[in-house]
Amino acid sequence: MMRVLLMITSLLLTGVWCSEDSVFVYSRVGGDALLPCSNPVPSNCSLISWTLYEGSQVTYTHEVIKGQVNNNSDKSGRLSITANCSLHFHDLRVDDVGSYICFEGAKPISNVYLSLLTISALSSIADLQPGGSLILSCILFSFYDTGTCQPYSNDFSLSWVTADGAVLPRESRYELISRTRCNSTLVTKLLVEDNHRKWRCQLNATRNSRAVFQDFTSSFLFQNPSTDQEVPPSSLTVCSERQHVSHIVLCVALPLMVITVGFFTWRGGRHRTKTSAAEIQMQQIS
Incomplete structure (x- = not known):
């Protein structure tokens, strides 16, 4: 436990506020961010690890271990390592905010502060x-x-x-x-x-x-009704014309429908009458 506290203290004193390797990255919630590891670029990303330190209470999680995204991290699906060992974020969330430290082996080589708008x-x-x-x-x-x-x-x-x-x-x-x-x-x-x-x-x-x-x-x-935009006169004209045409169609189509239905009803009744008369004649002959 004491060893962990000493390590955290040494990291906080190694450039968190005053080192030239500290980098401030700004992005927005839902956006992307690229967190650079160091300059010059490390020669071997398999030696690179990233650790996130959050808040004044200093809690930390290992996001990248030996060049590989930590699958146990809740950010793993939104993280990737670039060819120059930088940490790439997408779909940023508020809980991604914090101080990210890039390690080469056990040596911290850069601090990146991520803030979100x-x-x-x-x-x-x-x-x-x-x-x-x-x-x-x-x-x-x-x-x-x-x-x-x-x-x-x-x-x-x-x-x-x-x-x-x-x-x-x-x-x-x-x-x-x-x-x-x-x-x-x-x-x-x-x-x-x-x-x-x-x-x-x-x-x-x-x-x-x-x-x-x-x-x-x-x-x-x-x-508000007083601020509603008035309908242009051309639109009113089109609407009136459409209503006028629909009224004409209705006036012509409705009588035609009544006549057609009446005709087929009359024809069906006449057919049934002829059928009944024929049945009566057959019964009398028999």
């Missing part, structure tokens, strides 16, 4: 309509507590942007509340044109030119 709506369905309020919470899940930023993670910023990445215009209907470095909430007064609109929370890292973002689409299930 999430976005959620705090509004009710009834609020998603013109005149209602859309409340979106953007949170970065980091190695420490959710939504809090430790001094080590000072190389990024969160912002709310349009679907194409442009800064939101300065309008009174946009309000930022409860904002910290890892937690930003946007409150918006919805307009008619906001139906099916994408709202984007974006993370920009100073050491990485590639921005990470998460989108939310506001879809209206209810809409």
Whole structure:
């Protein structure tokens, strides 16, 4: 037990906060991430292992052992080892957040901190309509507590942007509340044109030119009658013409159907009368 504690302590003191080999990787829930092992690339991936350390309580799991994904890990179906010994994630989840240490044999050679961006709506369905309020919470899940930023993670910023990445215009209907470095909430007064609109929370890292973002689409299930779009006159004309044609077809088809049914009913009755008369004559002859 003491040996394990000493090993964990030595690992935490070996570059978790100050080593040049520490790497910060940002992605989003449901996305992918590539965790590099080291630079230069190890010559033999069969000597490489990856261990995940989670949270301030320091619990750890072995995700890769001697170049092979650990089948006992609950992440094994979403992990793979690349040709340069990097750890590739897909379909990322919140519980994937943590500090990943790459070992060559028993020697730790790099630390990779994985953080994930999430976005959620705090509004009710009834609020998603013109005149209602859309409340979106953007949170970065980091190695420490959710939504809090430790001094080590000072190389990024969160912002709310349009679907194409442009800064939101300065309008009174946009309000930022409860904002910290890892937690930003946007409150918006919805307009008619906001139906099916994408709202984007974006993370920009100073050491990485590639921005990470998460989108939310506001879809209206209810809409005030005053804001419903009017049906174009051309559509009304088409509907009127179709109704007029259907009335004509109904007026012509219905009498024809009545005459046809009456004719076959009369013909069937006449046939039965002839059959009965013939049967009576046969009985008299016999």
